Amino acid sequence: MNPVTERRIPRVGMVGGGQLSRMTAAPATALAIGFRVLATSADESAAQVVSDVVIGHHDDLDALLRLADGCDVVTFDHEHVPPAYLLELEASGVAVRPGPGALVHAQDKRTMREALAAAGAPTPRWTIVEGIGDLTRTGDYLGWPLVLKVSRGGYDGRGVWVVSSHQEAADILATTPLAADAAWLAEERVAFTRELAAQVARSPSGQAVAYPVVRTVQVDGMCSEVVAPCPGLSDERAMQAQELALGLAKDLDVTGMLAVELFDAPQGILVNELAMRPHNSGHWSIDGAVTSQFENHLRAVLDLPLGDPHPLAPWTVMVNVIGPRDADTLPPLQDAYRHVLARDPGVRVHLYGKDPRPGRKLGHVTVVGDNLDTLLARAHHAANYLMGVIDE
Ligand SMILES: Nc1ncnc2c1ncn2[C@@H]1O[C@H](COP(=O)(O)OP(=O)(O)O)[C@@H](O)[C@H]1O
Ligand SMILES: [Mg+2]
Numbered sequence: 001m002n003p004v005t006e007r008r009i010p011r012v013g014m015v016g017g018g019q020l021s022r023m024t025a026a027p028a029t030a031l032a033i034g035f036r037v038l039a040t041s042a043d044e045s046a047a048q049v050v051s052d053v054v055i056g057h058h059d060d061l062d063a064l065l066r067l068a069d070g071c072d073v074v075t076f077d078h079e080h081v082p083p084a085y086l087l088e089l090e091a092s093g094v095a096v097r098p099g100p101g102a103l104v105h106a107q108d109k110r111t112m113r114e115a116l117a118a119a120g121a122p123t124p125r126w127t128i129v130e131g132i133g134d135l136t137r138t139g140d141y142l143g144w145p146l147v148l149k150v151s152r153g154g155y156d157g158r159g160v161w162v163v164s165s166h167q168e169a170a171d172i173l174a175t176t177p178l179a180a181d182a183a184w185l186a187e188e189r190v191a192f193t194r195e196l197a198a199q200v201a202r203s204p205s206g207q208a209v210a211y212p213v214v215r216t217v218q219v220d221g222m223c224s225e226v227v228a229p230c231p232g233l234s235d236e237r238a239m240q241a242q243e244l245a246l247g248l249a250k251d252l253d254v255t256g257m258l259a260v261e262l263f264d265a266p267q268g269i270l271v272n273e274l275a276m277r278p279h280n281s282g283h284w285s286i287d288g289a290v291t292s293q294f295e296n297h298l299r300a301v302l303d304l305p306l307g308d309p310h311p312l313a314p315w316t317v318m319v320n321v322i323g324p325r326d327a328d329t330l331p332p333l334q335d336a337y338r339h340v341l342a343r344d345p346g347v348r349v350h351l352y353g354k355d356p357r358p359g360r361k362l363g364h365v366t367v368v369g370d371n372l373d374t375l376l377a378r379a380h381h382a383a384n385y386l387m388g389v390i391d392e
Contacts, residue, residue, distance in 0.1 A: 009034045010302050013067040013094075015058050016077030017044030019352035019361065020278045020294075023286065024077070025050050027295035033302065037077075038067040045352045046077070061085050068094040075256055075301045076277050079106045080153070097204065097255040097301040098276045105252055106276040110151040110183050116271055119251050121244060123271050124263070129184040132170045139166055142188045148172055152182040156361070157221010162189060190270060192263035196230055197281035198245035199259045201296035204303045208249060209296065210242040211289065211309040216261070216281050222359065223280040225379075226318040228288055228311060231372060233264070241269055248274065257282065257297045280320070280361075285309070287348045287366040288316025313368045317375040319383040321351065323360040329388035330356055340365075340382045347382045362386075 010033055014021045017039025025046060028035035038054050039047035047053045056063025058081045065088075068074050073095045086100035098106075105112045116123050129138050129148070139146065148169055150159040163169040173184060195216045202208040212229035229238070245260040252258075252274075259279035261272040282293035291299075291307025299306050324330065331339075333351075340347065344367075351363035365382040367375045384390045 010072045011036060011070060012298060012301060013038065013054075013071035013074045014046070014077055015064065015067065015074065015081055017041075017046040017053070018077050019045045019354070019363075020077035021046035022049055022352055023283070023292075023350070024278065024294045024298060026286075027292060027298055031295070031298065033298055034071075036067060036071060038063060045354055048353045059085070061088055064089055065092060068092055073097050073301045075297070076103070078155075079103060079276065083107070095204075095301075099253065099255065102252050102254045103276055106274050108152050108182075109149055109154075109185050109273065112274055113185070115252060116248075119248060121248065121271050122268055124187045124190050126185060126187040129169075129173070129186050131184075132173050135166050135169050135173070138186045139169075142186055145189050147187045147189050149185045149187065150176070150178060150182050151185050153179055156223075156359075157218070160221050190263045190265050192265045192270075194230070194264045195272070196233070196241060196262040196264050196269070197226075197259055197279065198241040198262060199257060199279060199282045199293060200242070200245045200249050201257050201293070201300045201306050201309070202246075202249040202254050203300045203306060204255050206250075207306055208246055209306045209309045210246055211282065211285060211293070212311055213238045213241045213262075214281055214284065220359070222320075222322065222361070224320050224322065225376075226281050226284050227372070227376075228284045228316045228318075230264075231315075237264070237269060244269070244271070256301045257293050280364075283350070283364050284316040284318040284366055286350070288312055288318075288368050314370050315372045315375055316366060316368045317372070317379040318364050318366045319379040320361055321363040321365065321383050321386045323356040323358050323362055324387050324389065325358045327356040327358075331385070331388055331391070336386050340385050344378055344382060347378060349382065349386070351386075 013036045015038045021037045022045045036052040037046045037050050054067045083100050090096050105115050145164040148161045197216050198213050199211040214226050214228040215230035217225040249258045257278050259275040263270045278293045278297050285292040348366045367379045
């Protein structure tokens with residue numbers, strides 16, 4: 001008899017077969033935690049590497065129940081499971097973490113903005129746009145340019161538009177179909193000096209740990225670079241961001257990882273949005289922290305003691321590998337690896353097993369060390385080579 005399987009292993013089911021599930025599989029393996037994913041097909045990113053896969057969609061209750069059957073906890077690599085199904089899952093006896101009451105704040109930017117206002121968190125000024133007829137009021141309130149967002153279903157900048165005029169906004173409202181349960185949100189365009197992210201892990205029993213506050217760079221609404229910790233951020237502002245994230249995790253009863261996306265602006269720190277799952281701003285932690293966000297997500301949802309979030313070196317730089325406009329410019333992977341890995345034995349490459357498509361996150365690279373300028377150059381060189389942007 002196998003003594004390990006004999007001592008019942010907890011099993012976590014993760015909804016979604018993307019790279020976040022794929023990267024959660026590694027610490028699940030290390031800790032011998034059972035790990036099952038719900039993927040839409042066998043060739044999805046996580047389904048390629050996880051042995052226990054349920055094929056199905058996140059909006060199919062039967063598929064969700066098949067995922068949950070035999071799991072101790074169900075968690076998520078995206079926020080899109082309908083709340084009614086989350087309640088059904090709970091009723092079936094499985095723990096859902098984060099729970100439906102928390103997750104609604106990451107599913108709908110309007111609900112999130114209302115909760116942030118109730119919590120007294122600083123945010124950009126915002127309003128709901130009731131339709132084209134409401135744009136004059138919106139523009140008078142927020143000024144032009146402003147930022148239009150669909151409240152639900154967007155990600156990586158899809159569902160976000162910076163618009164400079166009434167006409168431009170009206171065109172977007174007229175041509176963009178809105179899901180039945182979604183709303184149009186408008187926000188003041190914040191003149192931020194940089195974007196930050198504050199990540200915390202929180203367990204059901206209330207233990208919480210905060211990662212160092214990082215600097216993120218978004219290109220076309222998509223994360224492209226992260227530096228941990230944020231260079232030049234005062235201790236005071238860093239602590240304020242961490243306390244904000246810890247407070248929100250507690251107030252909203254988040255279990256697992258919470259990422260708070262922030263604007264560092266002249267008027268202070270403002271909350272942009274919340275994500276209740278491992279997040280692109282925390283990929284650096286795989287190679288750069290004592291305990292990665294993926295491991296701490298697993299520990300948190302299983303209510304195990306949390307791991308140390310401290311960095312291993314003064315600086316960690318992560319750069320995303322994003323699908324180029326023309327996939328034909330990509331070098332054969334074998335050749336790219338020969339070049340990138342030989343040139344810099346210190347670079348850590350993570351590819352997600354996804355077909356290259358323009359603007360698609362295909363992977364990331366991480367470097368860890370003492371000299372930030374050198375690390376930035378090394379990480380961008382490796383990512384650019386893997387993206388076919390440079391060939392030497
Ligand atoms: N109010 C704003 N002012 C200025 N830039 C913004 C504002 N809201 C969003 N952005 C920019 O757009 C990016 C994506 O917006 P976000 O609301 O985070 O959408 P998503 O859900 O796609 O990540 C942000 O990271 C930021 O760069
Ligand atoms: Mg965002």
